[in-house]
Amino acid sequence: MKLIASLTSPYARKVRIVLAEKKIDCPLQLDIPWEAGSTVTDFNPLGKVPVLLMDDGSTLYDSRVIVEYLENSSPVSRLLPQDSKRLLIETRRWEALADGICDAAGSIVVEGRRPADKQSAEWIAHQQGKVDRGLAALFAMLGERHWCNGEAYSLADIATGCALGYLDFRFPQLDWRGAYPNLAVLEEKLAARPSFAETVPPAA
Ligand SMILES: N[C@@H](CCC(=O)N[C@@H](CS)C(=O)NCC(=O)O)C(=O)O
Numbered sequence: 001m002k003l004i005a006s007l008t009s010p011y012a013r014k015v016r017i018v019l020a021e022k023k024i025d026c027p028l029q030l031d032i033p034w035e036a037g038s039t040v041t042d043f044n045p046l047g048k049v050p051v052l053l054m055d056d057g058s059t060l061y062d063s064r065v066i067v068e069y070l071e072n073s074s075p076v077s078r079l080l081p082q083d084s085k086r087l088l089i090e091t092r093r094w095e096a097l098a099d100g101i102c103d104a105a106g107s108i109v110v111e112g113r114r115p116a117d118k119q120s121a122e123w124i125a126h127q128q129g130k131v132d133r134g135l136a137a138l139f140a141m142l143g144e145r146h147w148c149n150g151e152a153y154s155l156a157d158i159a160t161g162c163a164l165g166y167l168d169f170r171f172p173q174l175d176w177r178g179a180y181p182n183l184a185v186l187e188e189k190l191a192a193r194p195s196f197a198e199t200v201p202p203a204a
Helices: 010-021 063-073 085-112 121-142 155-170 181-191
Strands: 002-005 028-030 051-053
Touching (some): 002 010, 010 063, 010 085, 010 155, 063 085, 085 121, 085 155, 121 155, 155 181
Antiparallel strands (some): 002 051
16 A cells, blocks of 8 residues: 655645554655646546555545545544544534635645736635635634544544644744634644654645
8 A cells, every 4th residue: 555645735644644643554655746747647537646555556535535444444543433423523524624724725825826917816815715714613613622523632633733734834924823822722732743743744
């Protein structure tokens, strides 16, 4: 099994953290989908990372499918609640929200790479709205909780930590810590975990 991933993708980071938490050894095959020489379309018709390449040559994508596969493959460090359907669906919703923040933030990054005269301020503002509302929702949902789903460290925390880390990486000027101190406390706790520390995106 190999993980096709870039070191900057928050979705790939989510999978790498799950692999580390579950102590699954899985080599990385580095691929930057935006660069010439990327072979990711051979493995995922959507041309996106991460992709899990299985030993029989089959592939799994996207990150949510890979995470579910890994969770079902190993009982080590359960990351999805097993006993409560309500808690399970809430955890998945956290993941959807955190991934959605990354989708919007990533769209802004991609738009910013287009020639200045082709960039749409309206599109950027539309995506920024998703990031801003997403952060406000994470803040409200977390409240005074110790962990995102209110019970235990889970995929909800991993996805949230990856989204916050991605904002730090791409938008260091965005002072989400000042606006949302409970998210800052959560992020600090997560950053201390080896799985997070080992997967910080490299300096741009
Ligand atoms: N929903 C997908 C999103 C994956 C994604 O958008 N990955 C980005 C890297 S951060 C990518 O490969 N983009 C290349 C492209 O869109 O062509 C997942 O969770 O895996």
